[in-house]
Structure formats: C-alpha cells, structure tokens
Amino acid sequence: MTTGHDCACAHRAVPPALENVTVVANERLAEGVGLLVLDAPRAASSVAPGQFVHLRVARGADFLLRRPFSVHRAHGERIEILYQVLGTGTRALADKAPGDRMDLLGPLGTGWSIPEGIAHALLVAGGLGAAPLGMLAEELAGRGVAVTVAAGAPCEERLIGRELFERVARRFVPATDDGSCGARGLVTGVCEPLLAEGSFDMVYTCGPEVMQRIVAVQSASADVPCQVSLERLMACGIGACLSCVVRTTRGVRRACVDGPVFPAEEVLWDPAESPDTH
Amino acid sequence: MSSVDLRVEIAGLELANPVMTASGTFASGREFADFVDLSRLGAIVTKGVSLVPWEGNPSPRMAETASGMLNSIGLQNPGVEAFRERDLAWLAGSVPGLPVIVNVSGHDLAGYVGVIEALEDEPGVSGYELNISCPNVDAGGMAFGTDCAAAAEVTAACRAVTARPLIVKLSPNVTDIVSVARSVEAAGADAVSLINTLLGMAIDTSSFRPKLARVVGGLSGPAIKPVAVRMVWQVASAVEIPVIGMGGIMTADDAIEFMLAGATAVAVGTANFVDPTSTVRIVDGLAEFCHAHGVGCVSDLVGAVDVS
Ligand SMILES: Cc1cc2nc3c(=O)[nH]c(=O)nc-3n(C[C@H](O)[C@H](O)[C@H](O)COP(=O)(O)OP(=O)(O)OC[C@H]3O[C@@H](n4cnc5c(N)ncnc54)[C@H](O)[C@@H]3O)c2cc1C
Ligand SMILES: Cc1cc2nc3c(=O)[nH]c(=O)nc-3n(C[C@H](O)[C@H](O)[C@H](O)COP(=O)(O)O)c2cc1C
Ligand code: FES
Numbered sequence: 001m002t003t004g005h006d007c008a009c010a011h012r013a014v015p016p017a018l019e020n021v022t023v024v025a026n027e028r029l030a031e032g033v034g035l036l037v038l039d040a041p042r043a044a045s046s047v048a049p050g051q052f053v054h055l056r057v058a059r060g061a062d063f064l065l066r067r068p069f070s071v072h073r074a075h076g077e078r079i080e081i082l083y084q085v086l087g088t089g090t091r092a093l094a095d096k097a098p099g100d101r102m103d104l105l106g107p108l109g110t111g112w113s114i115p116e117g118i119a120h121a122l123l124v125a126g127g128l129g130a131a132p133l134g135m136l137a138e139e140l141a142g143r144g145v146a147v148t149v150a151a152g153a154p155c156e157e158r159l160i161g162r163e164l165f166e167r168v169a170r171r172f173v174p175a176t177d178d179g180s181c182g183a184r185g186l187v188t189g190v191c192e193p194l195l196a197e198g199s200f201d202m203v204y205t206c207g208p209e210v211m212q213r214i215v216a217v218q219s220a221s222a223d224v225p226c227q228v229s230l231e232r233l234m235a236c237g238i239g240a241c242l243s244c245v246v247r248t249t250r251g252v253r254r255a256c257v258d259g260p261v262f263p264a265e266e267v268l269w270d271p272a273e274s275p276d277t278h
Numbered sequence: 279m280s281s282v283d284l285r286v287e288i289a290g291l292e293l294a295n296p297v298m299t300a301s302g303t304f305a306s307g308r309e310f311a312d313f314v315d316l317s318r319l320g321a322i323v324t325k326g327v328s329l330v331p332w333e334g335n336p337s338p339r340m341a342e343t344a345s346g347m348l349n350s351i352g353l354q355n356p357g358v359e360a361f362r363e364r365d366l367a368w369l370a371g372s373v374p375g376l377p378v379i380v381n382v383s384g385h386d387l388a389g390y391v392g393v394i395e396a397l398e399d400e401p402g403v404s405g406y407e408l409n410i411s412c413p414n415v416d417a418g419g420m421a422f423g424t425d426c427a428a429a430a431e432v433t434a435a436c437r438a439v440t441a442r443p444l445i446v447k448l449s450p451n452v453t454d455i456v457s458v459a460r461s462v463e464a465a466g467a468d469a470v471s472l473i474n475t476l477l478g479m480a481i482d483t484s485s486f487r488p489k490l491a492r493v494v495g496g497l498s499g500p501a502i503k504p505v506a507v508r509m510v511w512q513v514a515s516a517v518e519i520p521v522i523g524m525g526g527i528m529t530a531d532d533a534i535e536f537m538l539a540g541a542t543a544v545a546v547g548t549a550n551f552v553d554p555t556s557t558v559r560i561v562d563g564l565a566e567f568c569h570a571h572g573v574g575c576v577s578d579l580v581g582a583v584d585v586s
Pocket of ligand 1: 052065066067068069070071081082083084085086087088089090091128131132230231232233234260341342
C-alpha cells in the first residue's frame with residue numbers, strides 16, 4: 001500500500017481564497033487551550049482533513065504575519081479550531097468574542113491521504129496534535145473505516161478532542177503523564193502494543209515532532225504505513241517564501257503546500273528543525 | 279480614473295504601472311495566481327536564481343519581530359535550468375506579455391555571468407536584477423554589495439554579456455550606499471534597486487538560543503521602511519539612472535513615499551505574505567491617489583519630495 005498523495009480526497013480540489021470570517025463561539029477547554037468556532041462558509045465547504053487555515057488574528061503596528069491553524073472540524077458553514085495559547089497571536093485568539101471578525105486564507109496545504117480500501121486506521125494524537133485528527137476521524141468513520149485513537153496528554157483535563165474521538169472511534173486509548181486517565185505515561189507507550197495487535201493498515205499521527213518520529217519508527221517496525229503532520233514556522237502559507245521547509249527523500253519540500261502531512265518514510269528527521277513549543 | 283497614466287519606464291522597459299514584486303517573496307508568480315491577476319503587475323521579479331541548485335539554510339529560517347520578520351532562507355532555488363523549464367515556461371504560457379525580471383545570485387563572478395548567459399536566448403526574460411548581497415566566496419565570504427570595487431566588477435562582468443536591462447540590487451548593510459550606487463552606475467548598470475534586507479538577529483529568551491538556525495538573518499517589512507526611504511532618497515539624488523524602491527511597502531501610501539523620495543518604480547515584498555493581493559491593491563491605490571490629487575502621470579511623483 002502506498003502512503004503517497006494519490007487518494008480520493010484530492011487536495012486543492014478547491015483553490016485557497018481570502019475569506020472574511022466571524023467568530024461564533026470561543027470556549028475555554030483547559031488552562032491555555034481553547035476551541036474557536038468560526039462562521040466560514042467557503043472554507044467549511046472546501047477543507048479536506050489535515051488542511052489548515054492562515055488566520056490574520058490581529059492587525060496593528062507590531063503584529064505582522066498570519067498564524068497557521070489546523071481545521072479540527074468542519075460542519076455546515078462553520079469550522080472549528082483548537083488552539084493553545086503560546087504568544088501574542090494565540091493570546092489575541094483567546095480574547096476573541098462572538099461577532100468579532102477576522103480574515104482567513106485557506107484552505108491550505110496537503111492533508112491526510114485516505115487510500116481506497118483501508119479497513120482499520122490508528123490515529124495517534126499528542127496533546128494539541130488532536131487538532132488535525134478530528135476531521136480525519138469523522139471522515140474515516142463516515143467511509144466505514146474502523147478507527148482507533150490513541151491520545152496522550154499531561155492529565156485527564158487536557159485530553160483534547162476526547163468527546164469527538166469517543167463518539168466516532170471504535171476504540172479510544174488514552175495515556176496521561178499523571179495516570180489520571182488511561183495508562184500512565186506517554187502515548188507512544190500505548191501505541192506499541194496496539195500496533196502489535198496487527199490489525200491496522202494505516203497510522204496517522206500529529207503531536208510533538210519527537211513523538212511523531214517515534215510513532216513513525218514503531219509503525220515501520222510493525223510494517224504499517226504512517227503519515228505525519230509537521231509544524232514549521234510559516235510566513236506566506238502558500239509556497240512562496242520557503243520558510244517552512246522539510247527535508248525529505250524527495251528533496252527539500254514546503255510544509256505549507258507539499259505538507260503539512262507527509263508519508264513518514266520520506267521525512268529526514270532533524271530535531272533542530274521543528275518549533276518545540278507544544 | 280482612466281485618465282491617470284500609471285506607466286513608468288526603467289532602462290528602456292515600459293511598465294504598465296510602477297508596482298513590481300520583490301525578489302524571493304513572490305516565487306515566480308504561480309503561487310499567487312489564485313489571488314492576483316498577474317497581468318496587472320508592472321513587472322514580476324523572480325526569486326533568486328543561481329547557476330546550480332542551492333539547498334538553502336537549515337530551519338528555523340524565519341522569525342517574526344516587531345513590524346517585521348527575519349529570514350535566512352539562503353537563496354534556496356533549483357538552479358537556472360529548472361527555473362527555465364518550470365518557471366519561465368509557466369510565465370510565458372500563463373501571463374504572456376508580463377515583463378519578467380530575473381533575480382540573479384552567485385557566489386562568484388562566473389556564477390552571475392553563467393546565469394545570464396543561460397537565459398540570453400530566452401524570449402520570456404525582460405531584464406536582470408543582480409542580487410549582490412550574496413557572499414563572495416573568492417573574497418572570503420564578504421558580500422559583493424558591501425565593497426564598491428567588487429560591486430562594480432560583478433556589474434561590469436554581467437554588462438559585458440547582456441544588452442538587456444541590468445538592474446543592480448543594493449545592500450543596505452553598508453556605511454555609504456551612495457558610493458556603491460555610483461560604482462555600479464559607472465560600471466554599466468541601467469538601474470539600481472534598494473533596499474535588500476537589513477542584517478538582524480533575534481534571541482529566544484527562554485532557551486537562550488537564536489531564533490534563526492543561521493543565527494543572523496535579513497530583516498524586512500514595515501520596520502525597515504524609514505531606512506529604505508532614506509536610502510532611496512540619498513541614492514536617487516546622487517545617480518542619473520532610475521531607482522526601484524522597496525522595503526516595508528504595505529500600502530499605496532507607502533509606495534507613494536518611495537516615489538516622492540525618488541523611486542521610479544517600487545517593489546512589494548513581505549506584504550505579499552500578509553495579504554497575497556497586496557500588489558494589485560497598491561496598483562489600485564496609486565491610481566486613486568493620483569486621481570484624488572490631480573496627478574495626471576504617476577511619474578510626476580518621482581522625486582517630488584519638497585525638502586526646501
Ligand atoms: C500547519 C500548522 C498547523 C497548526 N495547527 C495548530 C492548531 O491546530 N492549534 C494550535 O494551537 N497551533 C497550531 N499550530 C501552531 C501555531 O501556528 C502556533 O502555535 C502559533 O502560530 C503561535 O503564534 P503566537 O503568536 O501565539 O506565538 P509567538 O511565539 O508569539 O509567534 C511568533 C511567530 O512564531 C510562529 N510560531 C510560533 N510557534 C509556532 C509553532 N509551533 N508552529 C508554527 N509557527 C509558530 C508564529 O506563527 C509567529 O510568526 C500549527 C502550525 C502549523 C504550521
Ligand atoms: C523570504 C524572503 C526572501 C527573499 N529572497 C530574496 C532573493 O532571493 N533575492 C533578493 O534579491 N532579495 C530577496 N529578498 C529581499 C526582498 O526582495 C526585499 O528586498 C526586502 O525584503 C525588502 O522589502 P520588503 O520589506 O517589502 O520585504 C527576500 C526577502 C524575504 C523576506
Ligand atoms: S510558509 Fe511560505 S513557503 Fe511555506
């Protein structure tokens with residue numbers, strides 16, 4: 001089986017566009033983590049799982065670039081974004097109230113590939129890595145693919161996306177650092193025995209890059225193809241500035257258009273390259 | 279508004295309007311075709327092209343700073359052959375008639391000359407812009423653009439192999455940009471463009487590490503505009519050849535500032551990352567400004583700053 005981007009969910013079926021969007025809701029989920037619901041009809045109808053939007057979260061003298069965020073869910077005319085407060089931009093996002101307007105560039109990037117014929121997928125989320133996996137879990141379940149989700153977080157309260165995963169997945173396997181929910185320890189600890197069961201034909205993962213790298217190795221050992229979603233600092237988001245490159249077996253590629261999703265076996269991992277903020 | 283004449287001329291090249299793209303911020307246009315009618319640009323200036331492929335620098339390559347950004351992309355490009363096959367072919371097919379200026383990079387004289395020679399038979403090339411901010415390996419890594427003699431030497435070598443418009447792009451990382459401008463003018467440049475990015479640095483206070491893998495990088499965006507306007511004004515007052523102004527242009531008003539300071543044309547860079555429609559928005563804004571101020575030809579603004 002290939003993990004190439006040759007799937008039915010042809011990315012870029014709809015070209016990206018600038019869209020004025022309105023905040024519908026902004027809910028605090030845990031300390032420093034929020035869920036933003038945007039009225040964004042164009043993006044909502046055209047986004048594919050794993051794609052992202054580039055948000056102009058604020059305007060002003062000392063605020064310049066857009067911020068990239070994965071689309072967690074899309075339904076009707078709305079998209080949902082899960083965010084973690086880290087700096088100026090995400091703080092501005094946390095301050096948004098219903099009715100506030102922003103502009104969005106999207107949908108952008110190449111999302112998850114869903115090859116025809118897969119029967120059972122393992123989704124591995126580390127922390128906010130749950131963000132781009134939400135839409136994927138729904139899409140897979142909708143196509144009749146069995147879904148198992150392994151999710152890791154510091155504690156039960158921070159198991160982001162749990163409700164969605166429990167609703168659509170056949171199995172939800174949590175791991176927490178403090179043992180407050182599921183296994184105590186890292187998500188990679190529950191991932192290995194799951195893969196040993198031998199029932200998966202695709203692994204999808206997002207989270208801290210060190211974690212994704214371990215999941216990639218575990219998948220390779222279990223002989224299951226794996227797709228990873230990589231974060232890079234982005235300026236343009238549309239492939240022009242070359243800020244966001246990922247070194248791969250197919251050369252230097254751009255995370256914003258060729259990714260953020262890459263087949264794991266193509267990635268030449270370099271710990272120095274990722275923003276390790278999460 | 280049809281009464282406003284937006285045309286300008288650079289080294290015998292007539293542009294429909296003064297708005298060009300700044301090299302390295304617009305790729306070769308294709309990435310912007312979803313957002314911008316490229317035929318409305320004055321000219322497209324391509325990303326830097328070198329004789330052989332360059333891999334560029336390690337990541338992180340970008341860091342946002344107050345009103346600006348640092349980059350250390352390292353002129354990643356697939357080399358002149360791939361550029362010809364992919365980018366030039368695409369431009370010729372998709373936006374025929376759009377003036378195309380190829381931004382040329384090299385680590386030595388032969389590198390610059392080689393790129394131009396490889397493109398001389400290409401009908402889709404309207405002119406060249408020499409990026410002389412690249413480190414000159416022969417001279418121990420010092421940039422061509424920071425030394426008058428080296429800048430003149432690379433200009434003369436390229437002048438010798440092309441009759442096409444030759445623009446030399448100046449680095450602001452010098453004590454006296456006017457003398458570099460005069461040197462390249464004397465060596466045969468048809469125009470100068472300025473400014474390239476200002477060398478800068480940012481440090482992450484939680485890790486004590488520089489924010490860029492290469493430690494230092496080029497600052498662009500609104501933060502550098504006053505420096506750029508000053509340099510354009512100084513250079514335009516000192517040379518006879520036209521000046522193309524850039525550095526932090528986000529709005530038509532910013533572009534007008536550069537023209538008043540003496541720029542015949544302007545280039546829009548970092549703004550494209552924030553708003554991919556920036557270029558055409560600025561074209562429209564220039565027409566509106568001229569209309570509102572009773573300016574018949576946009577070129578009447580060039581150098582019209584009143585410093586008396
Ligand atoms: C494709 C993609 C999808 C993402 N999806 C999500 C998501 O669903 N939820 C979420 O919370 N975060 C997501 N991120 C990370 C998010 O973009 C950053 O956390 C955010 O930009 C930080 O902005 P700031 O102004 O708060 O931080 P600051 O540190 O003040 O930002 C300064 C600069 O660094 C950039 N930056 C900082 N951290 C990161 C990072 N980790 N990744 C990329 N750029 C960064 C910012 O864009 C900005 O240009 C995603 C990143 C990418 C590349
Ligand atoms: C990401 C990036 C890449 C650039 N690449 C090039 C390049 O290849 N060649 C060049 O001459 N200038 C390059 N520049 C400089 C710009 O063309 C321009 O001179 C500078 O950014 C100032 O304009 P701005 O503030 O509008 O961006 C680059 C700038 C940026 C931000
Ligand atoms: S963010 Fe500009 S090329 Fe990817």
